[in-house]
Amino acid sequence: MPFRDRNEAARRLVERLAVYKGKNPLVLAIPRGAVPMASVVAAALEGDVDVVLVRKLRAPYNPEFAVGSIDESGWTYIADYAAQAGATPEYLEAEKKTQMETMRNRRAQYTPIRPPIDPAGRIVIVLDDGLATGATMISALHALQSKGPKKLICAVPVSPPDTLEKVARYADEVVCLEAPEWFQAVGQFYMDFPQVEDEEVIEILRQGAKAKQSE
Numbered sequence: 001m002p003f004r005d006r007n008e009a010a011r012r013l014v015e016r017l018a019v020y021k022g023k024n025p026l027v028l029a030i031p032r033g034a035v036p037m038a039s040v041v042a043a044a045l046e047g048d049v050d051v052v053l054v055r056k057l058r059a060p061y062n063p064e065f066a067v068g069s070i071d072e073s074g075w076t077y078i079a080d081y082a083a084q085a086g087a088t089p090e091y092l093e094a095e096k097k098t099q100m101e102t103m104r105n106r107r108a109q110y111t112p113i114r115p116p117i118d119p120a121g122r123i124v125i126v127l128d129d130g131l132a133t134g135a136t137m138i139s140a141l142h143a144l145q146s147k148g149p150k151k152l153i154c155a156v157p158v159s160p161p162d163t164l165e166k167v168a169r170y171a172d173e174v175v176c177l178e179a180p181e182w183f184q185a186v187g188q189f190y191m192d193f194p195q196v197e198d199e200e201v202i203e204i205l206r207q208g209a210k211a212k213q214s215e
Contacts, residue, residue, distance in 0.1 A: 002158065002178050005192040006033065006129055009157035009177070010040035016175050017125060017155060021045045025123040028052040028144070030136055031106065032196040033129040039204045041127060041155070049208040050117040051110055051201070052126060054139040055099035060086040066132070068092070069139035070099050072107070077138045109198060110205055124149040126171075129193075130186030131159035134167045141170035158189045 003009040017025075025047035029038035035051060042049035056066035057076070067082035076096060078087075087095075126140050137154060144152055154171040160183040168174050178189065187193045 003190045005190060006037045007040060009129065009190070010037035011044075012177055013037070013127070013155050013157065013175065014041055014044040016177070017041065017045060017153075020047070020123055020125070020153075023123055024048070025125050026050065026117055026119055026149075027125045027127060028119070028140070030054060030126070030128045030140055031110070032198065032201050034127045035196060035201045035204050037129060038127045039208065041125065042208070045125075047123075047125075048117055049204065051205065052116075052140045052143065053103045053106055053110075054136045054143065055102055056133075056136050057082075057087070057092060057095045057099060060091055066135040069135035070096055070103075071139045071143040072100075072103050073143065074100065075139065075142060077135055077142065079133060079135060106198075110202060114209060118147070119144055120148040121150050123151045123153070125153045125155050127155050129157065130189065131156050131163045131167065131176075132183075132186055134159070134163040137167050138170055141167070145170065158186060159183070 025045050027038045027042040027047050027049050029035040029051050031051050038049045054069055054071045057068035059065040059067045067085050067087040068076055068078040070076045124144055128137055131137055151172050153173045154167055155175040158178040159176050161179045164176055164179055
C-alpha cells in the first residue's frame with residue numbers, strides 16, 4: 001500500500017506542492033476525509049484551510065458509487081453512465097434535493113459564524129484523499145473557477161488514470177502521487193483509513209479560523 005494513513009499522504013503532497021510555500025495558498029478540502037489532510041498541507045505551505053462543499057449524486061442501487069455531483073449553487077455534473085446505472089431524471093432531481101439539504105446543514109455546522117474564505121486572486125489547492133469517478137472534484141473545481149482564483153490546483157494522493165484526464169479539464173494543474181491502472185477504491189491504498197467525523201472537521205476549521213485571526 002502506498003500510504004500508511006492520510007497524514008503520510010498529506011506530507012508527501014506537501015513535497016510536490018512546496019513551490020507554493022509562502023505564497024499564501026488557500027487549501028480547500030472536500031469533506032470529510034480530506035479535511036485533516038488539508039490542515040497538514042496548509043500549515044506546511046503557510047496558507048489557509050477551509051472546505052469546498054460538494055456532494056456526490058449516489059447511484060440508485062449502490063450509494064457508494066457516484067453518478068454525478070452537485071455544488072452549493074446547485075450546479076450539477078452528470079456522468080455519461082448515469083442512465084445505465086439506473087439514475088432516471090426523476091431520481092436525479094430527488095437526489096439533488098437530498099444532497100443540497102446535506103450541504104446546507106454542513107455549512108451551518110462547519111462555518112456558522114463566517115462565510116467561506118474568498119478564493120479570488122489566490123492560489124487555490126483543492127484536496128481530496130483520493131479520486132474514484134472524480135465527480136465531486138469536478139464539481140468543486142467548477143464551483144471555484146467562477147470565483148476568480150489566480151491558479152486552481154487539484155491535489156490528490158491517488159486516482160485512476162482515466163479520472164485524472166477528466167479532472168484535468170477543470171484545473172490549471174493536477175498533482176497526483178499514484179495513478180495505478182488496477183484501481184478499485186480509494187481505501188485500498190491506505191493501511192489506515194478511518195472515517196472522519198463532523199466533530200473533527202469543525203475543530204480543524206475552528207483552529208484554522210483562530211490562527212488566522214491571531215495573525
